[in-house]
Amino acid sequence: MDYQDHIKCTVSDCHYNVEKKYCKAPAIEVNVDNGQMTAGRAQATMCKTYKSS
Numbered sequence: 001m002d003y004q005d006h007i008k009c010t011v012s013d014c015h016y017n018v019e020k021k022y023c024k025a026p027a028i029e030v031n032v033d034n035g036q037m038t039a040g041r042a043q044a045t046m047c048k049t050y051k052s053s
């Protein structure tokens with residue numbers, strides 16, 4: 001599977017981002033913002049694999 005098919009991401013200043021559309025990282029880790037195990041809404045989640053470009 002090509003990376004363009006499985007992870008869409010618009011975080012343009014991430015090292016792994018391609019064209020403000022896709023993630024090229026081989027794997028990503030996503031956690032809840034506040035360290036808890038439940039988010040309740042998408043906005044409360046964040047990508048821990050983010051790397052400043």
Ligand code: SF4
Pocket residue numbers: 007008009010011014015016017018022023024025028047048049050051
């Ligand atoms: S590592 Fe996370 S923030 Fe960076 S492009 Fe991939 S999904 Fe987006």
